[in-house]
Amino acid sequence: MNGPHDLGGQMGFGPVAAEKDEPYFHAEWEKRALGLTLSCGAFGAWTIDESRHARENIPPADYLSASYYEIWIRALEVLLDRHGFTTAAEIDVGHKQMIAAVPKRILKADMVASVLARGGACDRPVEAAARFAVGEKVRTKNFNPETHTRLPRYARARIGVVEAVQGSFVFPDDNAHGKGENPQWVYTVVFDGREIWGVGADPSLTVSIDAWESYLEPL
Amino acid sequence: MHDDPDHHHHHDNRFSDMQARVKALETVLTEKGLIDPAAIDAIVEAYETQIGPRNGAHVVARAWSDPAFAEWLKSDATAAIASLGYTGRQGEHMRAVFNTHTTHNLVVCTLCSCYPWSVLGLPPVWYKAPAYRSRAVIDPRGVLAEFGLTLPAEKKIRVWDSTAELRYLVIPERPEGTEGLSEQQLAGLVSRDAMIGTAVASAPGAAA
Numbered sequence: 001m002n003g004p005h006d007l008g009g010q011m012g013f014g015p016v017a018a019e020k021d022e023p024y025f026h027a028e029w030e031k032r033a034l035g036l037t038l039s040c041g042a043f044g045a046w047t048i049d050e051s052r053h054a055r056e057n058i059p060p061a062d063y064l065s066a067s068y069y070e071i072w073i074r075a076l077e078v079l080l081d082r083h084g085f086t087t088a089a090e091i092d093v094g095h096k097q098m099i100a101a102v103p104k105r106i107l108k109a110d111m112v113a114s115v116l117a118r119g120g121a122c123d124r125p126v127e128a129a130a131r132f133a134v135g136e137k138v139r140t141k142n143f144n145p146e147t148h149t150r151l152p153r154y155a156r157a158r159i160g161v162v163e164a165v166q167g168s169f170v171f172p173d174d175n176a177h178g179k180g181e182n183p184q185w186v187y188t189v190v191f192d193g194r195e196i197w198g199v200g201a202d203p204s205l206t207v208s209i210d211a212w213e214s215y216l217e218p219l
Numbered sequence: 220m221h222d223d224p225d226h227h228h229h230h231d232n233r234f235s236d237m238q239a240r241v242k243a244l245e246t247v248l249t250e251k252g253l254i255d256p257a258a259i260d261a262i263v264e265a266y267e268t269q270i271g272p273r274n275g276a277h278v279v280a281r282a283w284s285d286p287a288f289a290e291w292l293k294s295d296a297t298a299a300i301a302s303l304g305y306t307g308r309q310g311e312h313m314r315a316v317f318n319t320h321t322t323h324n325l326v327v328c329t330l331c332s333c334y335p336w337s338v339l340g341l342p343p344v345w346y347k348a349p350a351y352r353s354r355a356v357i358d359p360r361g362v363l364a365e366f367g368l369t370l371p372a373e374k375k376i377r378v379w380d381s382t383a384e385l386r387y388l389v390i391p392e393r394p395e396g397t398e399g400l401s402e403q404q405l406a407g408l409v410s411r412d413a414m415i416g417t418a419v420a421s422a423p424g425a426a427a
Contacts, residue, residue, distance in 0.1 A: 005330055005331060006329070006330055007329050007330075007349050007352040007353040008327075008329035008330075008352070008353065008355075008356045008357070008380065009353065009356060009357045010349070010353040011353065011354075013348075013349040013350040013353050013354070014350055015350060015365050016345050016348075016350045016351045016354070016362055016365050016366070017344075017345055017348065017350065018343070018345045018365070018366060018412075018417075019343070019344065019345070022343050022344065024266060024267050024340070024341055025263075025267075026344070027237070027238065028238065029237050029238045029240075029241040029242070031259070031263040032241045032242070032245055032259060033237075033241055034259075034262060034263065034266070034341070035258065035259025035260070035262040035263055036241070036244060036245060036248070036254065036259065038262050039248075039253075039254045039255070039258055039259060039262075040248070040253075040254070043253070052330075052331055055331065062234075064349060066234070067344070068332060068344070068347040068348070069237075070234060070237055073234070073237070073240065073241060073244070074234060076244070077244070080248075085248070085251070085253060086244070086247050086248065086251070088233070090247045091233075091240065091243050091244050091247055092233065092243075093243075094242075094243035094246055094247065095246065095247060095250060096247055096250040096251050100251045100253060103253060106252070106253060106254070106255065107254070107255060107258045108255045108257075108258055109255055109257035109258045109260070109261045111258070112258050112261035112262055112265065113261070113265065115308075116262070116265055116270070116307050116308050117306050117307040117308075118306075118307055118308075119306065119307035119308040119309065119310065119311040119337070120308070120311065121311040121312070122311070122312075122384050123311075123312060123384075150330060150382045150383060151382070152329050152330055152380065152382060154329075154356065154357075155380075155382075166312075166314075166383070166385055167312075169312075169383060169384055170384075186383050186385075188385075190377075196356075196357075197357055201357075202358075202359070202360060202376070204372070204373070204374065204375045204376055205359060205375075205376050205378065206375065206376070206377050206378070207356050207377075207378045207380060208377070208378070208379055208380065209380045209382045210380075210381070210382050210383035210384075210385050211382070211383075212383070
């Protein structure tokens with residue numbers, strides 16, 4: 001979707017505010033927000049793609065004025081409600097009011113180290129051969145779905161070169177919406193800065209994205 | 220529509236006090252037996268004490284010290300990094316990109332906050348914020364200047380937008396005058412920002 005998250009090339013946000021000796025957390029609630037997000041992700045009720053889409057769906061004015069942990073919490077409340085675990089009313093009150101859905105698993109303290117060390121690989125085998133080869137010129141598609149996609153707006157309808165075939169991975173555009181993993185080949189596609197930004201672009205700049213096969217057309 | 224209390228608009232005051240909102244959420248989930256508050260403590264402790272940029276600096280120092288390891292990093296970064304014990308969440312599919320005399324690499328996630336947690340830990344606030352995400356792909360030299368890094372005009376800049384599940388680690392150039400240093404001393408020259416690409420490795424004697 002063309003949401004507030006798709007920030008590449010937008011202007012007006014001012015300088016990067018790097019903080020010297022930045023702490024890992026700026027408030028106690030940020031620690032809980034991290035842990036809650038990971039603990040609820042362990043339920044197995046939604047995918048990382050669905051959670052990304054929930055964040056993208058935060059209204060633009062909210063998204064752009066929120067800290068990133070606030071973005072996580074706003075999206076987490078939506079996901080918990082959608083999948084029957086909590087309601088906004090319960091969180092407003094601060095106590096349980098209804099029976100929750102049953103998660104596939106509950107993350108206990110003694111599981112944390114192994115869960116973090118294992119992660120969640122999302123490469124999947126596909127039977128078809130990769131359609132594009134290293135060195136091949138491709139054009140990214142021009143589309144504007146209301147649903148989840150990982151093709152940024154700035155990189156749509158641009159000509160680039162396949163630099164690497166990275167393997168086959170879960171296709172987020174489908175997986176975010178419960179349509180299955182439908183893995184596809186993923187390619188690193190590199191663009192000249194002038195192809196993306198046109199007149200005035202830094203001539204020494206190249207930008208790459210990692211693109212699923214269905215984002216690309218042969219030239 | 221604007222009278223609907225459930226309608227999320229930008230005057231939504233349910234999120235005006237995040238401390239209270241998150242506390243309420245944790246309480247409800249705990250009452251339902253869905254979460255273990257001690258697991259949250261364990262997650263926080265892991266990212267505060269174990270999973271951070273020292274991991275990545277170890278990888279870089281090894282690559283500088285051991286050409287065979289550097290080649291392994293180029294061909295299969297996930298396995299090479301796993302051999303040092305760094306695996307897992309947001310590091311499942313690693314790629315290492317090497318700065319050279321002619322090219323400087325810079326990593327961003329314009330769409331969210333993708334970042335190689337297994338080797339760098341949790342991303343800093345600026346990495347997740349709109350200013351960096353919007354400008355890194357269109358004005359990287361301007362961004363680098365704000366970090367105090369001015370590259371020669373002839374140096375090429377390659378920006379890697381982490382749009383899929385690959386996570387990128389920049390391997391900075393090894394500073395001159397470091398021939399006699401141990402791996403541990405070399406790691407001390409490698410800052411988090413040098414592995415994102417918003418800095419270069421420090422010269423010996425300067426703080427990383």
